[in-house]
Amino acid sequence: MLDQGSFSEAEAGFRQVLVADPRSVPAYLGLATALNGQGRRDQALALLLERAERWTRSGDYVSAERLWEGALEIAPDSPQALAGLGRTRALDRRLLSAEAPLQQVFDMGRADLRTMLYLGSALWENGKPELAEPVIRRAVEQSNRSIFAVHQLGRLLLWLGRFAEAAALLAECATDPAAGGDVDLDLARALEGAGDLEGALIWYRRAVDALPVHSEARYGLALALQRSGDQAAAQRELEAYERLYQEDQQRIIRERKQQARIDLGRELLRQGRVEEAAEHLESLPESAESLAALAAALRTSGNLEGAVDKLLRAVALAPDREELRALLNEIRLEQLRGR
Amino acid sequence: MRVHYSALLCLLTGVAPVAGDPSSLGQGECGRFDFRDVGPDVGVEFVHQTGATGGKHLPETMGAGVSWLDFDGDGWLDLYLVQSGAFPPGSGVSEGNLLLRNLEGRCFEVVEDSGAEDRGYGQGSVAADFDGDGDLDIYVTNYGPDTLLLNQGQGRFDDGSNDAGLGLDGWSSSAALADADGDGDLDLYVSRYLIFDPEEEIFCGDPETGRREYCDPAMFRGAEDRFFRSQGDGRFFDTTEEAGIAPADGRGLGVRFSDLDGDFLPDIYVANDLTVNFLFANHGDGTFEDLSVLSGAAVNRDGRAEAGMGIALGDVDGDLDPDLFVTNFDVETNTLYRNQGGFFFADVSRASGLGIPSFNQLAFGVVAADFDGDGDLDMYVANGHIYERPLRENVRYRQPDQLFEGDGRGGFVPVPCTVLDERPTVARGLATGDFDNDGDLDLLVQENGGPARLLGNGGEPNGWLGLRLLGHAPNIYAVASHIVLETSAGRQVRWVTAGDSYQSSSDQRVHFGLGEAEILSLEIRWPDGGRSRLLKPPAGKFLVVPQRSAG
Numbered sequence: 001m002l003d004q005g006s007f008s009e010a011e012a013g014f015r016q017v018l019v020a021d022p023r024s025v026p027a028y029l030g031l032a033t034a035l036n037g038q039g040r041r042d043q044a045l046a047l048l049l050e051r052a053e054r055w056t057r058s059g060d061y062v063s064a065e066r067l068w069e070g071a072l073e074i075a076p077d078s079p080q081a082l083a084g085l086g087r088t089r090a091l092d093r094r095l096l097s098a099e100a101p102l103q104q105v106f107d108m109g110r111a112d113l114r115t116m117l118y119l120g121s122a123l124w125e126n127g128k129p130e131l132a133e134p135v136i137r138r139a140v141e142q143s144n145r146s147i148f149a150v151h152q153l154g155r156l157l158l159w160l161g162r163f164a165e166a167a168a169l170l171a172e173c174a175t176d177p178a179a180g181g182d183v184d185l186d187l188a189r190a191l192e193g194a195g196d197l198e199g200a201l202i203w204y205r206r207a208v209d210a211l212p213v214h215s216e217a218r219y220g221l222a223l224a225l226q227r228s229g230d231q232a233a234a235q236r237e238l239e240a241y242e243r244l245y246q247e248d249q250q251r252i253i254r255e256r257k258q259q260a261r262i263d264l265g266r267e268l269l270r271q272g273r274v275e276e277a278a279e280h281l282e283s284l285p286e287s288a289e290s291l292a293a294l295a296a297a298l299r300t301s302g303n304l305e306g307a308v309d310k311l312l313r314a315v316a317l318a319p320d321r322e323e324l325r326a327l328l329n330e331i332r333l334e335q336l337r338g339r
Numbered sequence: 340m341r342v343h344y345s346a347l348l349c350l351l352t353g354v355a356p357v358a359g360d361p362s363s364l365g366q367g368e369c370g371r372f373d374f375r376d377v378g379p380d381v382g383v384e385f386v387h388q389t390g391a392t393g394g395k396h397l398p399e400t401m402g403a404g405v406s407w408l409d410f411d412g413d414g415w416l417d418l419y420l421v422q423s424g425a426f427p428p429g430s431g432v433s434e435g436n437l438l439l440r441n442l443e444g445r446c447f448e449v450v451e452d453s454g455a456e457d458r459g460y461g462q463g464s465v466a467a468d469f470d471g472d473g474d475l476d477i478y479v480t481n482y483g484p485d486t487l488l489l490n491q492g493q494g495r496f497d498d499g500s501n502d503a504g505l506g507l508d509g510w511s512s513s514a515a516l517a518d519a520d521g522d523g524d525l526d527l528y529v530s531r532y533l534i535f536d537p538e539e540e541i542f543c544g545d546p547e548t549g550r551r552e553y554c555d556p557a558m559f560r561g562a563e564d565r566f567f568r569s570q571g572d573g574r575f576f577d578t579t580e581e582a583g584i585a586p587a588d589g590r591g592l593g594v595r596f597s598d599l600d601g602d603f604l605p606d607i608y609v610a611n612d613l614t615v616n617f618l619f620a621n622h623g624d625g626t627f628e629d630l631s632v633l634s635g636a637a638v639n640r641d642g643r644a645e646a647g648m649g650i651a652l653g654d655v656d657g658d659l660d661p662d663l664f665v666t667n668f669d670v671e672t673n674t675l676y677r678n679q680g681g682f683f684f685a686d687v688s689r690a691s692g693l694g695i696p697s698f699n700q701l702a703f704g705v706v707a708a709d710f711d712g713d714g715d716l717d718m719y720v721a722n723g724h725i726y727e728r729p730l731r732e733n734v735r736y737r738q739p740d741q742l743f744e745g746d747g748r749g750g751f752v753p754v755p756c757t758v759l760d761e762r763p764t765v766a767r768g769l770a771t772g773d774f775d776n777d778g779d780l781d782l783l784v785q786e787n788g789g790p791a792r793l794l795g796n797g798g799e800p801n802g803w804l805g806l807r808l809l810g811h812a813p814n815i816y817a818v819a820s821h822i823v824l825e826t827s828a829g830r831q832v833r834w835v836t837a838g839d840s841y842q843s844s845s846d847q848r849v850h851f852g853l854g855e856a857e858i859l860s861l862e863i864r865w866p867d868g869g870r871s872r873l874l875k876p877p878a879g880k881f882l883v884v885p886q887r888s889a890g
Contacts, residue, residue, distance in 0.1 A: 013358055038813050092730065093730055093731045094731075095731065095732055095733050096732045096733045097732060125670075125698075125699075125733065126698050126699075126733050127695075127696075127698055129695065159689065160689060160695075161689035164432045183877070189640070190639065193640075200667060201425070214639055216638075216642035216643055217642070218642075219640075219701070222632075223635060223642075226633065233381065238632055238633065241632065241642075242632065245615070245644070249614065252557050252558075253557065253558055253559070255645030256555055256557055257541065257558045257559035259558075260541035260542055260543050260554060260558060261540065261541055261542075261545070263541070263542040263543065263546045264541050264542035264546075265543070266547075267542040267544075267546045267549055270546060270547070270549055271549070272388040280540065284442035310834070
C-alpha cells in the first residue's frame with residue numbers, strides 16, 4: 001500500500017487496525033510512516049514518542065523500543081527519541097545498549113536531568129564509574145543541585161569509597177524536606193566510612209526512624225553502636241535486624257516460589273496443556289498474578305465468564321495495574337461479541 | 340593399575356611440563372606471573388559433565404571442585420577432579436571422579452581402578468587424613484550422599500562413609516577440617532547448599548517462550564550445615580546442635596577453618612549464597628559461638644547479605660592476622676573483609692582494588708597466594724555465570740578469570756593476562772599447589788561442564804621456601820598450624836589448611852615467596868600448642884619439619 005504512495009489511504013487503514021488492536025506495533029509504525037509520507041513529520045514523530053513513552057511506563061519495553069527506533073528513522077537526531085530509547089533499554093537491564101543513545105544526547109548538549117542520571121547509572125554499572133562521575137556532576141550543576149542528582153553523586157562517591165566527599169553531598173541532600181530515609185542511611189554510611197562515628201550514629205538513628213522495617217539500616221546502627229561501646233543498645237538493634245532479616249528471607253522465598261509456580265502454569269498454557277494449566281493455577285494461593293494467569297487459561301479454554309470473574313478479583317487485589325483492566329475489558333468485549 | 344595413554348605418550352616422548360622453565364615458555368602471558376595452560380602437555384585431561392538436558396536443575400551449574408593432594412606420599416602433588424555426570428543422579432552412567440598421579444612433575448597418569456571414582460553427582464572434595472593413619476583421604480561432597488574415600492595405600496581407596504558415620508545425604512557443597520575441639524584429631528564441617536527437589540512443580544525462565552533458566556537460589560530454603568567431631572578411631576559424630584552451630588541454614592557454599600582472632604583455635608567461616616555469612620568462634624572444647632552478624636563479615640558494608648560463593652583467607656595487609664575475601668554474584672562486588680582483631684572485620688573491598696573490577700563478574704573459586712614470589716599475597720579469582728543469558732546485558736556467561744597483584748598493604752591491582760582474557764570460561768573449582776616443586780604456585784581451575792585447566796606458573800623464579808609440616812599423630816599433616824616467617828623484608832604468616840576456595844582443597848604444604856629477602860627465622864605454632872623455631876632455614880627448597888625434632 002505504502003509503496004504505491006497512497007499514504008492517506010494507508011493512514012486510514014492503519015487507524016482501522018489500531019481500533020481493532022490498539023497494541024499493534026506494526027500499525028503504529030505504519031501509521032507514522034504514512035503521516036511522514038504526507039509531510040506530517042511532526043505528527044508522526046509525536047505519535048511514536050507518545051506511545052513509546054506510554055509503553056515504557058507500563059513496562060512493555062520490547063514494543064516501546066521498536067517505536068523509539070521508528071521515531072529515530074524519521075528523526076535520527078531526535079533527543080527525545082534517543083533519550084527514550086536509552087532509558088527503555090536501561091529499564092530493560094540492557095545497560096550496554098543503553099549507553100550509546102544516552103551518551104549521544106549528552107554529547108549533543110540536549111540531555112535533561114533524567115537522561116543524565118540514566119547515563120550516569122549506565123556508565124557506573126558498565127564498569128566505568130570514572131566516566132559516570134563527570135556526567136552526574138553535570139546533572140548536579142545543570143539541575144541547580146537537584147536533590148536527586150546530588151544524592152546520586154553522593155551514592156557514587158560512597159560506592160567508590162570517597163567517604164568524606166560523599167558525606168558532604170549527602171548532608172546537603174539530607175537538609176532537603178523531600179529527602180527520605182535512604183538519604184539518611186547513605187549519609188550515615190558515608191560518615192562512618194569517613195571516621196565520624198558520632199555523626200554516623202545520629203544519621204543511622206534517623207534512618208531507622210524513617211525506615212523502621214529496613215533491616216540494613218538496623219544493621220548499620222547496630223554496628224555503629226557496637227563500635228561506640230554501647231553494647232546493650234547494639235544487641236537490641238542486632239536482634240531487631242535479625243528478626244527483620246529473617247522476615248525478609250521468608251518473604252523472598254515465598255514470593256519467588258509463588259512466581260515460579262505461576263510461571264509453570266503459564267508454561268503449561270503455552271504448551272497447549274490448558275486444563276492442566278488451569279488446574280495448577282487454581283491450586284495456588286490467590287494473587288493478582290496467579291488470577292491473571294488463571295484467567296488466561298480459562299479464556300483459552302473458552303470459559304470467558306470464569307476468566308472475567310478471576311480478572312475482577314485480580315483487579316480488586318491490584319487496582320493500580322492498568323494492564324489487568326485492559327485485559328478485563330478485552331475479554332468482556334469478546335463476551336459481548338459472542339452473544 | 341593401568342597408565343593412561345596420553346600420560347604414557349608424555350613419558351615416552353619426554354614432553355616435559357614447561358611450567359618451571361621460562362625459556363621454553365616465552366614471556367608475557369600475565370606480565371611477570373606468566374601462567375600457561377599446560378594441562379594437555381602433562382596429561383591433565385578431564386572434562387566435567389553436568390548432565391544437563393535442558394531441565395535447568397540447579398545442581399548442574401554449581402560444580403565442581405578439585406583437590407591437590409600427595410596421596411602416595413612421594414613428595415609430588417597429585418590431583419583429584421570431581422565429576423558430576425547424569426542428572427538426576429542414577430539416571431545414567433557417571434564417568435566418576437578422576438585421580439591423577441603426578442610423575443615427578445613431568446606428567447600425570449590416571450590411577451585406574453583406584454576405588455576413588457565415587458559415581459555420585461559430585462560437587463566438591465577435600466583431602467585430609469581422616470583416620471590419622473598418615474596418608475591423605477578424600478571426602479567428596481555430592482548432590483546426594485557424600486562419600487569418604489579412605490586411602491589404603493598402593494593407589495587404592497575404599498568407601499569408608501558408613502563406618503565413619505559420614506555419608507550425609509542432601510546437597511553438600513564444600514568441606515573443611517581442623518582439630519576444632521583440641522583432642523588431636525581432625526573434625527569436619529560440611530557446608531550444605533539448599534533444599535532442592537527436581538520434581539517440584541515450578542518453572543524458572545521465560546514462560547512466554549518456554550525457555551528455561553536456572554532458578555534463583557533465593558527461592559529455596561537453605562540446607563543445614565553439619566559439624567562432625569572425630570572420635571579418633573575413624574568414626575565421626577554429628578554434633579552440630581551441641582556445638583552451637585545449629586541452625587546453620589544459610590545456603591552454604593565455601594567454608595574455611597582458621598584462627599581468626601589470634602587465640603590459636605580454629606574458627607569457622609562459611610560463605611552463604613544470599614544469606615548472611617557465618618562466623619563461628621571456637622571455644623576450644625568442640626563448641627562455638629555464633630558471631631556472624633556481630634563480626635562485620637556476615638554482610639557487606641551496606642548491611643546486605645551477598646551471594647557468597649568461595650573464600651580466600653590470608654594476611655593481605657601485612658599485620659599478621661587473616662583477612663577474608665569472599666566471591667559473590669554480579670552487581671555485587673567480591674568482598675574483602677579486613678581483620679581488625681577481636682573477631683571484628685571491616686569491608687574494605689573498594690579501597691583494596693578488589694571490589695570494583697568484580698562488579699560485572701560472577702565469581703566462585705578464589706585463592707590468595709604469593710604467585711610471583713615477591714613476599715606478598717596475590718589473588719586469583721575464577722569467574723563464570725550460572726545463566727547462559729544473564730539478566731544484565733553487560734554480564735557474560737563465560738567470563739575471564741582475574742588475577743590481582745597484591746602490594747602487601749591490602750591493595751591490589753588487576754593483572755592483564757592473555758591466557759585468561761582470551762579464554763573466558765564458566766569456572767567453578769580452584770585450588771593452588773606447586774605441582775612441579777619448582778618453588779612457585781600453580782593453579783588448577785575446573786570449568787562447569789568443561790575442561791580442567793592446569794595453569795603452570797612459569798614466571799622468573801624469586802626466592803622461596805616450602806614447608807611440609809609433620810605434626811603429631813593423628814593430625815600428621817599439622818592442619819591449622821600457624822607459621823610466621825621472619826625475613827630481612829619483614830614478617831609473613833601462613834596457616835596449614837584442609838579445604839578452601841570453592842568446593843576445593845589446595846596443597847597442604849606451605850609456600851612463602853621471598854623476593855630478594857633473606858630468611859631470618861621461622862616460627863611454627865603447632866595445632867596442639869607446641870612451638871618450634873628454626874633459625875635461618877635454607878631457602879629454595881621444600882623443608883620437611885617434624886614437630887618433635889624441630890626447634
